[in-house]
Every structure is written in structure tokens, then in C-alpha cells.
Amino acid sequence: MEDCLFCKIIAGEIPSQHVYEDNWVYAFRDINPQAPTHILVVPKEHISSLAELTPANSVHAVKCLEAVPIIAENEGLSNGYRVISNVGEDGGQTVKHLHFHILGGRKLTEEMA
Numbered sequence: 001m002e003d004c005l006f007c008k009i010i011a012g013e014i015p016s017q018h019v020y021e022d023n024w025v026y027a028f029r030d031i032n033p034q035a036p037t038h039i040l041v042v043p044k045e046h047i048s049s050l051a052e053l054t055p056a057n058s059v060h061a062v063k064c065l066e067a068v069p070i071i072a073e074n075e076g077l078s079n080g081y082r083v084i085s086n087v088g089e090d091g092g093q094t095v096k097h098l099h100f101h102i103l104g105g106r107k108l109t110e111e112m113a
């Protein structure tokens, strides 16, 4: 996908602090961390957001979620963490490539919105 920041990161055209990769998924540290550990897990296939998920492409999201506990264990998040996917304007999505935030490393606030 041209002009997609995360597609460029996956392709190595823009540098990132890589933490995990498999055939389906790429994960890297958020450039503006909101918690001591803040990682973005993205499918290698360009999907704009969860709003675009269908039975035909949902495997890419599932692969991201399967990577989450592996990454969490690697990061030592044994006391828990939060997974968020922002969708669209009201959801506060700024990069239009599906991604899951993993936040942890401290007790997170109880606020969800």
C-alpha cells in the first residue's frame, strides 16, 4: 500500500525498533510511548482498521492477537497489560493500517475512554 506509514515500516523503508516478527505479523515500539512498554502489533497485509475485517481477511488479525502473549512474555509483562485497537475518527485512529497497541509495565489507569 503506497503512502502507508506502517507498510513502509514493515518493508524496512522507515526504521523501527523491532520487537517481534513472523510470517504474518510485525511488532515494534511506539515512537511516542504512553506506558513503560508500548508496542504496536501490525499485520504484514494492509488492512485499514478493524472496520475492514471480514471472514476473508480476519486471519491477519488473529495472527496479531496470537503474537500478543508471546510478545508480552518476552517483555516480562507477567502482571498484565492492555491491548487496544483504535478505529476511525472517533476512535482516535491516526495510522490507517490495522494495529494493536500493547501497553504495560505499570498499573494502567481504569479509564477506558
Ligand code: AMP
Binding pocket: 005, 014, 016, 028, 029, 030, 031, 032, 033, 040, 085, 086, 092, 093, 094, 095, 096
Ligand atoms: P493510533 O493513534 O491508534 O492510530 O496509533 C498510531 C500510533 O503510531 C501512535 O501511538 C504513534 O505514536 C505511533 N507512531 C507513529 N509513527 C510511528 C513510527 N514512525 N514508529 C513507531 N510508532 C509510530
Ligand code: ZN
Binding pocket: 001, 004, 005, 006, 007, 008, 045, 046, 047, 096, 097
Ligand atoms: Zn499499510
